Amino acid sequence: MKIIYPLRLLIILCSFLLLNSCIAAAVMANQKNVAEKHITTENNAIPPEFGKDNSTLICVLKGRNSRDKYMKKHFNENYKGKFIFVLEEDLENEEYADLDKYRYIFDYDAGSTASAGYGASGEFKTRSAPYSNYYMLDRKTDEYYYSDVKTGSFGKVILTYAQKLESLRLQNL
Template structure:
């Protein structure tokens, strides 16, 4: 009896882990197709101006900022700086020709789950975008993601691909 319970518990854990990997895989392919110029997520002129620096917005939360730093370090070979919104207001970053594009996110839908034992959990999805400060336009697909680090990494990688097409 105890052996059967252990086996069932192990199968349940494997099933839960497997569903996480499937969820990430599905979101990865969705992100690759969503974060494109065709879906209005990347500015058409992105990468065409040689001395342009993209600004990634830090949030002051290690849980987010470490993924932003990693996404740019591993997936973007162009010029970039990582700043808070307050730092972006400093005189040295007012040159919009140089610091034209800003990578950030807005909060999307919040999904909540209430379990049978009375406990609950919720997750707020993220909607990434690139802001063109000269055109005063936001480039953002309609997609929302719960695996925010994976989606961020793919968006930054797609920006790098677009930059290289110049």
């Protein structure tokens, strides 16, 4: 039996970490590409009338640090129209009742997928993975515009929405 020297072990470990990083980067890039393709007016993920009026978009915050952080970051950096961040529990306040002023809401539903099966050890295991499904609500027409992108990579989806909404807003000026 060969003895693995520390240097050889270090090279193997570094190679494994580099390969793992490359795979993770490819998966993240794919999530962005999927979001780009699916978050469109044609796929009914964005209201086609968005940006034609002078309304203020409500971006819903839910008190979850990571999701709220990405919501604030991506909208502040990428969307130049009027928008505000509102905690979910404050949406029903009289302050936001004017549907001409606050016509659209950007929000998400959370869920999880479950799978079950036998692992390599022969042991039966169950797993679940959380996902988010982002959508827009046109409060005037009471129509929901869901993206068909259900993913745990919510930062990529929020970024894509912010960019697409800004592009549509500029087109509809």
